Amino acid sequence: MSESSPRAWLLAEAPASRHQAWLGRAYRSWRLFRRNPLAMAGLSVVLALLLLAVIGPWLAPHDPVAQILDRRLLPPGTPGNLLGTDELGRDILSRLLYGARITLTIVIMVAVLVAPLGLLVGTVAGYAGGWLDTVLMRLTDIFLAFPRLILALALVAALGPGIENAVIAIALTTWPPYARIARAETLTVRGSDFIAAARLQGASPIRLVVGHVMPLCTSSVIVRVTLDMAGIILTAAGLGFLGLGAQPPSPEWGAMVASGHGVLLDHWWVATMPGLAIFVVALGFNLLGDGLRDVLDPRAGQG
Amino acid sequence: MTDGAVPRVRRLALGAGRLLITVAVTVLGLLVVTFLIGRVVPVDPALNLVGDRATEAAYQAARTQLGLDQPLWQQFLAYLGRALQGDFGTSVLTGRPVLEDVARVFPATLELATLATVLGVILGVPAGVVAAARQGTWIDQVIRVIGLVGYSVPVFWLGLMGLLVFYARLEWVAGPGRIDIFYEGLVPPVTGVILLDAALAGDGTVFRNALDHIILPAAILGYYSLAYISRMTRSLMLDQLRQEYIVTARVKGLSERAVVWRHALGNAAVPLVTVIALSYATLLEGSVLTEIVFSWPGLGSYITTSLLNADMTAVLGGTVVVGAVFIGLNMLSDALYRVLDPRARP
Secondary structure, eight states, X not given: OTTHHHHHHHTOSSOSXXXXXXXXXXXXXXXXXXXXXXXXXXXXXXXXXXXXXXXXXXXXXXXXXXXXXXXXXXXXXXXXXXXXXXTTSOBHHHHHHHXXXXXXXXXXXXXXXXXXXXXXXXXXXXXXXXXXXXXXXXHHHHHHTSOHHHHHHHHHHHHOSSHHHHHHHHXXXXXXXXXXXXXXXXXXXXXXXXXXXXXXXXXXXXXXXXXXXXXXXXXHHHHHHHXXXXXXXXXXXXXXHTTOSSOTTSOOHHHHHHHHHTTTTTOTHXXXXXXXXXXXXXXXXXXXXXXXXXXXXXXXXXX | OOXXXXXXXXXHHHHHHXXXXXXXXXXXXXXXXXXXXXXXXXXXXXXXXXXXTSOHHHHHHHHHHHTTTSOHHHHHHHHHHHHHTTOOOBOTTTOSBHHHHHHHHHXXXXXXXXXXXXXXXXXXXXXXXXXXXXXXXXXXXXXXXHHHHHHHSOHHHHHHHHIIIIIIISOOSOOSSSSXXXXXXXXXXXXXXXXXXXXXXXXXXXXXXXXXXXXXXHHHHHHHHHHHHHHHHHHHHHHHHTSHHHHHHHHTTOOHHIIIIIIIHHHXXXXXXXXXXXXXXXXXXXXXXXXXXXXXXSHHHHHHHHHHTTOXXXXXXXXXXXXXXXXXXXXXXXXXXXXXXXXXXX
């Protein structure tokens, strides 16, 4: 094969540079990952979601909010409306395609808020130790002991419905496990020789935490983020279902299920289609997260 | 007994004391959060009380009456004092004290979550044990996929699909609600749990009808419990099956069944209790969406209805009660773990 030489370079036993070592390790993980068909299925679903979120609006045959009242509640398979229309005559397929963007936005926003926050709290607590550790971890425990969905409900109720507030509410109830993971990882590395070496070279505590400890925590945090994605999507959809997430006429999938609730018994497709979309995407993230954990976390690899 | 007996009692007491302090601190944290949420509500409670056409003087009087003119920390202390006496205010919607409302709707949620947890344990523990014992085989994969689906499917949607198939099309179960309207109030509400009340009154018809109503929502919630419990059981069992005592048991010539179900499961049982308690607590709060779909008159329906009617007193009061129960179950599972597992004793 013509690509055998880059492969040999990637799999070299003695990488010549840090760059090569990093790429080689990524390549080896990828080869391990590729062997797991379920994880590959999950990856394709997530990639499809990404793609649809980008090009969905061009694929959509109709305007997602255009109401055509004499074409309402058409069953799936109707020419021009592949997945049927809802109770206001809007094309369900088009709404699903536009909704992919909303789902992805929520997930990314939560991840961007939660992962750094948890990472910061956990690494600082683990590295500093002492009273700071006690205070931060006690705070984490308090948040962990809260009922998450109900607290998110109360928060959204207070802040007012909408995507941004749903994201804030979900983020505020999601960060504690990240802090715990990051702290545990920090505790395992803080005594190691390379940290001591960096400290002896005069690195400041901030530099040690940010430059040396945090990078080592990222792989477990990434796995956790991927596994959490499904839960975040489901919570966001749940808030949307209750009318507390994205507001109408926005084609958010949870809100679409809610609008199908009223016509469920006679027009099953209105609620079924968006729910199916949520399910497929959440399953994709779960499969991907499971596969990533097997690859990136050697301890769970045999499980 | 050895000389360790007396210190051990003292250490146990010390552990219990620490646990109580943890509970107190956590509940205090919960109250701080609900208080703060209550303060950021855009709705001005004083304005709500007097209406927007009231005079400035009436408005100020209402503010003073509600204590809104005091510093924040004084307001919090007052809130704390009332909460500790069980006073969470009066629901605007029902006109009753929030605690009374919550006590009225709580049995419905309890009934649903308990039945769901029972289903989850009965099916989830054996599934997890089998998956661990047959690790890597097709049956392990099937159980894994069943669990993953449980982690991925939106509960409100699954509920709707369940209603569509089992109620509307197949007519195997009764529809939304706790009981048909003409059976309502037939049995004296002793516990508030209809299945128990009907059994106590010896009324078979009411019992059957209530069972017809609860079976679908309980099965759907139970599926989530099953997904979690089977997954945790599998990983706990795998930890045990790797231990050396398992090799010893096998070398002794014990049957595989005895090794897996008696030795390994026996040792996995202690952390499993924690897992089950946690899943129970999660169901108590996680039944919100299921209750909406099935018009189940429990805590979730109460909080959501209050929320949609901008009745923040009821929402926050309900949140505190659910939170306290949740924290209590969390800590209880922690304490159980300490009592049951000799290694974790302080």
